[in-house]
Amino acid sequence: MQPNETPRRQPGERATIHDVARLANVSPATVSKVLRGLGAVKADSVARIHAAVRELGFRVDPLAANLRRSRRSIVGLIVPDFRNPFFGSMVAHFERLAEGSGYRLVTVSSAEKAEREAAQTEALLDWRVAGIIMVPTDGQPAAEASLVDQKVATVLVDRVPDQTDFDRVGVNNLEASAAVIRELAALGHRRILLAPSHLVQTNMRDRVNGAKRAAEEAGIAGGIEVLASGPDVASASDTMAARFDKGDLPTAIFGLHSPATLAALREVERRGLAMPQDLSVVGFDDIEWMQVTHPPIAAVIQPVQALAEMAWAQLMKRLAEPAEPPYTVEVSCELDFRGSVSSPRA
Amino acid sequence: MQPNETPRRQPGERATIHDVARLANVSPATVSKVLRGLGAVKADSVARIHAAVRELGFRVDPLAANLRRSRRSIVGLIVPDFRNPFFGSMVAHFERLAEGSGYRLVTVSSAEKAEREAAQTEALLDWRVAGIIMVPTDGQPAAEASLVDQKVATVLVDRVPDQTDFDRVGVNNLEASAAVIRELAALGHRRILLAPSHLVQTNMRDRVNGAKRAAEEAGIAGGIEVLASGPDVASASDTMAARFDKGDLPTAIFGLHSPATLAALREVERRGLAMPQDLSVVGFDDIEWMQVTHPPIAAVIQPVQALAEMAWAQLMKRLAEPAEPPYTVEVSCELDFRGSVSSPRA
DNA sequence: CTGAAAGCGCTTACAG
DNA sequence: CTGAAAGCGCTTACAG
Numbered sequence: 001m002q003p004n005e006t007p008r009r010q011p012g013e014r015a016t017i018h019d020v021a022r023l024a025n026v027s028p029a030t031v032s033k034v035l036r037g038l039g040a041v042k043a044d045s046v047a048r049i050h051a052a053v054r055e056l057g058f059r060v061d062p063l064a065a066n067l068r069r070s071r072r073s074i075v076g077l078i079v080p081d082f083r084n085p086f087f088g089s090m091v092a093h094f095e096r097l098a099e100g101s102g103y104r105l106v107t108v109s110s111a112e113k114a115e116r117e118a119a120q121t122e123a124l125l126d127w128r129v130a131g132i133i134m135v136p137t138d139g140q141p142a143a144e145a146s147l148v149d150q151k152v153a154t155v156l157v158d159r160v161p162d163q164t165d166f167d168r169v170g171v172n173n174l175e176a177s178a179a180v181i182r183e184l185a186a187l188g189h190r191r192i193l194l195a196p197s198h199l200v201q202t203n204m205r206d207r208v209n210g211a212k213r214a215a216e217e218a219g220i221a222g223g224i225e226v227l228a229s230g231p232d233v234a235s236a237s238d239t240m241a242a243r244f245d246k247g248d249l250p251t252a253i254f255g256l257h258s259p260a261t262l263a264a265l266r267e268v269e270r271r272g273l274a275m276p277q278d279l280s281v282v283g284f285d286d287i288e289w290m291q292v293t294h295p296p297i298a299a300v301i302q303p304v305q306a307l308a309e310m311a312w313a314q315l316m317k318r319l320a321e322p323a324e325p326p327y328t329v330e331v332s333c334e335l336d337f338r339g340s341v342s343s344p345r346a
Numbered sequence: 347m348q349p350n351e352t353p354r355r356q357p358g359e360r361a362t363i364h365d366v367a368r369l370a371n372v373s374p375a376t377v378s379k380v381l382r383g384l385g386a387v388k389a390d391s392v393a394r395i396h397a398a399v400r401e402l403g404f405r406v407d408p409l410a411a412n413l414r415r416s417r418r419s420i421v422g423l424i425v426p427d428f429r430n431p432f433f434g435s436m437v438a439h440f441e442r443l444a445e446g447s448g449y450r451l452v453t454v455s456s457a458e459k460a461e462r463e464a465a466q467t468e469a470l471l472d473w474r475v476a477g478i479i480m481v482p483t484d485g486q487p488a489a490e491a492s493l494v495d496q497k498v499a500t501v502l503v504d505r506v507p508d509q510t511d512f513d514r515v516g517v518n519n520l521e522a523s524a525a526v527i528r529e530l531a532a533l534g535h536r537r538i539l540l541a542p543s544h545l546v547q548t549n550m551r552d553r554v555n556g557a558k559r560a561a562e563e564a565g566i567a568g569g570i571e572v573l574a575s576g577p578d579v580a581s582a583s584d585t586m587a588a589r590f591d592k593g594d595l596p597t598a599i600f601g602l603h604s605p606a607t608l609a610a611l612r613e614v615e616r617r618g619l620a621m622p623q624d625l626s627v628v629g630f631d632d633i634e635w636m637q638v639t640h641p642p643i644a645a646v647i648q649p650v651q652a653l654a655e656m657a658w659a660q661l662m663k664r665l666a667e668p669a670e671p672p673y674t675v676e677v678s679c680e681l682d683f684r685g686s687v688s689s690p691r692a
Numbered sequence: 693c694t695g696a697a698a699g700c701g702c703t704t705a706c707a708g
Numbered sequence: 709c710t711g712a713a714a715g716c717g718c719t720t721a722c723a724g
Contacts, residue, residue, distance in 0.1 A: 289635025
């Protein structure tokens with residue numbers, strides 16, 4: 001016997017917890033309790049509530065449900081650029097990790113601009129997110145003060161600062177970069193071009209420093225040249241083209257971010273150079289296209305899945321224990337020396 | 347003379363509209379009116395309210411602000427795969443378009459699975475989004491019934507169905523694909539492999555059909571072979587490798603989605619074939635790496651920025667006028683015949 | 693020009 | 709075991 005007072009919503013109007021309560025002949029508070037699996041409720045009522053939920057197609061509004069708490073069950077993710085497949089892959093991993101965690105993921109990008117990163121961070125804070133995972137554009141979060149002030153759990157990934165009170169999850173840039181230089185030096189290279197993006201990024205600095213240190217140990221410090229560009233393909237291309245125009249090229253190029261590696265290849269291609277005989281090329285980041293060039297490009301492979309998993313785990317830990325001291329995780333890169341590297345022409 | 351009763355929030359606690367009202371000596375309703383630029387308010391009060399907002403660092407909670415309306419000022423964006431740079435680029439454009447529109451963008455991915463697409467759609471509907479922009483995995487939205495039922499403004503992009511009551515913005519797949527075949531036929535190709543992903547996608551079907559029609563007109567219909575794979579790189583690679591293993595290769599491959607083009611290149615590379623002499627290659631979608639291979643890959647360039655702009659404009663129009671009949675936009679692709687295409691070996 | 697009151701959809705003490 | 713009441717942060721009629 002269904003109570004007739006149930007005001008059937010228009011089709012298109014979503015049922016509320018009150019509709020469910022009315023149909024099940026209980027109070028909204030009881031419905032809420034059952035839906036969240038709390039407290040003791042008579043089996044009879046439980047059954048009626050479930051039936052009503054089914055009949056009305058009721059689903060809780062997660063935003064309204066969180067209104068009374070100071071924090072919503074949302075995690076914000078800020079990446080520098082959606083167009084870079086390395087970050088695309090990272091986003092995909094985080095999305096998968098968020099599923100079933102009870103948190104919704106809201107992903108935004110900073111377009112590699114500190115100013116936009118700050119604005120995006122503030123926008124996420126307006127949403128009262130529970131936590132933020134971020135790949136900072138410049139190694140340090142642009143809206144640091146707000147994050148600290150509002151005590152939002154924050155995990156920095158990939159581009160991590162040297163000094164910080166935030167949790168951080170990164171790769172061993174110094175060592176990976178040094179290993180590449182050691183290999184090139186062993187093959188006989190004496191002049192190597194490093195192509196980083198903005199050196200304000202600590203990971204770029206670490207890669208350059210690791211390379212320089214290894215070059216020193218190999219006695220070829222004088223042969224290291226650093227060519228910094230912007231973080232996007234357009235900027236890296238312009239910078240690289242200008243360098244090739246100047247002539248007097250090195251025997252190897254180590255692209256410290258994938259746009260620079262792409263730019264180096266484009267110049268090799270455009271100028272009809274032979275790779276690896278005229279020029280060896282190695283790239284930091286392993287992007288899909290690197291295995292379809294001829295020859296395939298040697299790469300430092302960043303373990304993006306491990307990065308995402310550690311970062312997510314760390315955020316969950318931080319949400320559970322906000323007072324713990326900041327935590328640092330460093331994961332190792334793998335090196336794959338493919339056909340784009342050989343001894344230089346005698 | 348600041349009223350002393352103002353209960354200063356803890357640092358980290360965000361000020362509410364009540365805090366602002368108290369500090370400015372007005373009611374919350376008046377603050378709300380001023381912040382939204384509505385109604386007439388005494389200049390004096392306005393000044394005090396602005397001062398209070400500044401002092402407290404107040405920012406409205408956009409989620410709470412929308413609670414009384416049936417729809418929130420959020421637009422949901424569903425793409426099939428973040429790792430595909432074509433969609434990465436699309437997301438970046440939509441993010442830029444959303445800025446300053448008064449809507450927040452929440453982007454999720456379906457991972458190319460209809461089931462996940464449906465779940466993601468329902469999750470967005472739980473948030474009471476005002477509208478949804480989607481690249482459907484199978485050409486038709488998996489959660490169509492819910493979208494229709496809840497009357498949420500929906501725009502389908504890129505992979506658009508033939509028949510639909512939703513707005514749609516796509517490219518002229520039939521014609522672009524036909525143009526490629528006409529060019530290949532003119533160069534003397536008689537056997538061409540088409541490499542689409544799942545043919546449930548209408549854009550894949552259109553590309554195949556456009557190619558077949560042009561082949562018929564050129565009298566080479568018998569030489570068209572269709573090799574469908576899954577939508578990801580792994581699946582496309584396996585499928586392509588198996589095809590190469592069988593031998594008896596065509597003289598040209600037309601990759602109808604970028605993973606297939608990548609897979610074709612990998613096989614050309616692995617088997618030491620000469621491109622374009624042994625095999626010409628053309629790809630649908632112009633991805634950055636296509637210009638750094640040797641030779642660069644001929645491509646059908648989808649105008650992703652135009653797609654995004656038209657789709658966004660259409661959604662805004664739909665939100666303003668929900669009752670208008672469904673609208674269809676078709677934008678044209680550009681063809682760039684690069685070095686990967688030539689006449690087949692005699 | 694302004695404020696008290698009710699309400700959005702839910703949850704949270706609290707009283708019974 | 710259950711429900712009435714208050715509250716989350718805002719907005720929306722409405723009365724003055």
